[in-house]
């Protein structure tokens with residue numbers, strides 16, 4: 001068997017283990033209501049924040065006008081709290097009549113007309129986490145509604161259901177989605193509710209899955225998620241790839257809880273993890289410096305790298321750590337994260353072994369453009385200085401042989 005054949009064969013083999021609906025070949029990017037807008041339903045008191053058609057429309061407009069769509073953020077999603085509290089007499093889900101006066105198909109049309117895809121939340125249990133009707137016992141009918149409304153992405157939460165039932169329930173719902181014939185990205189909250197998730201099965205049935213706790217608007221929450229992902233990375237990193245992604249939850253960037261440096265940490269580490277990039281922020285009021293982080297093309301390219309192989313934390317010492325991701329072009333994305341809080345920027349000096357990169361010569365580009373590009377290797381140690389709760393994020397690009405030694 002030639003190398004080419006072997007590659008093709010292995011490629012097919014691994015593809016068969018994935019959910020084969022042709023979707024989410026790179027981590028989904030977009031905007032979701034939950035983290036910023038939660039379950040705000042009082043449009044009289046909070047007209048600019050309530051979960052409503054108006055919020056979706058103004059966000060979509062912003063995403064077009066300000067370049068988010070162009071940068072790749074093409075899913076716009078409504079999380080919990082879009083429903084009436086009761087189904088109709090036929091057992092159908094009913095979007096809130098005040099806040100979605102034209103129904104969900106009108107929302108989908110608005111988004112599709114502008115080049116977006118439409119994401120919607122539901123829950124596998126009897127109720128959603130906030131107490132609206134869940135899909136249990138109504139799976140097929142509800143998928144019918146989603147198809148009628150032209151939904152492109154379903155986030156299926158796991159409140160109000162026995163977690164032991166999820167191992168069959170999530171695949172069953174996925175099968176019904178497939179039977180519907182409409183390509184719908186399937187985001188599962190399944191592992192987040194279980195102690196020992198069966199990731200092989202999850203990766204086979206879902207395009208992405210929430211591994212752990214909800215993110216909250218603070219450095220403490222972000223930091224705990226990074227720690228958890230690092231400590232558990234051997235359990236699930238290997239299951240991610242085109243069509244199947246681990247999901248450490250939404251981006252906090254641009255909201256209240258993160259400093260500029262902390263926001264840079266999230267964008268860097270999320271791109272190393274090949275995480276979905278789902279903003280949840282008021283795009284009418286976001287400050288320019290946060291917007292620049294979300295629109296950093298070099299970092300988006302790392303997240304969306306075609307190899308689709310997530311990275312991991314490869315080193316930590318004295319509350320500093322290195323996150324490493326190998327990219328399709330043989331270069332490496334390396335995030336140096338400082339979790340210290342003792343004032344001045346902290347210097348680290350590390351070997352090739354610590355960084356887990358081959359010993360060779362590199363051109364090193366700072367992805368946040370705070371430093372000049374530099375050369376490093378093929379020997380020596382790499383030194384960098386990182387702000388407290390901050391990051392230095394580099395792309396290490398191997399120098400071609402003829403750029404270094406061949407001087408004839």
Ligand SMILES: *[C@@H]1O[C@H](CO)[C@@H](O)[C@H](O)[C@H]1NC(C)=O
Nearest residue numbers: 020021022177178181182183
């Ligand atoms: C349904 O599954 C088949 C086989 O895995 C796949 O080829 C097809 O694209 C899927 N269709 C949808 C709509 O998900």
Ligand SMILES: *[C@@H]1O[C@H](CO)[C@@H](O)[C@H](O)[C@H]1NC(C)=O
Nearest residue numbers: 227228230231316317318319
């Ligand atoms: C590495 O990080 C973990 C937390 O994820 C911590 O418990 C451990 O002590 C760290 N090791 C070092 C050498 O700092």
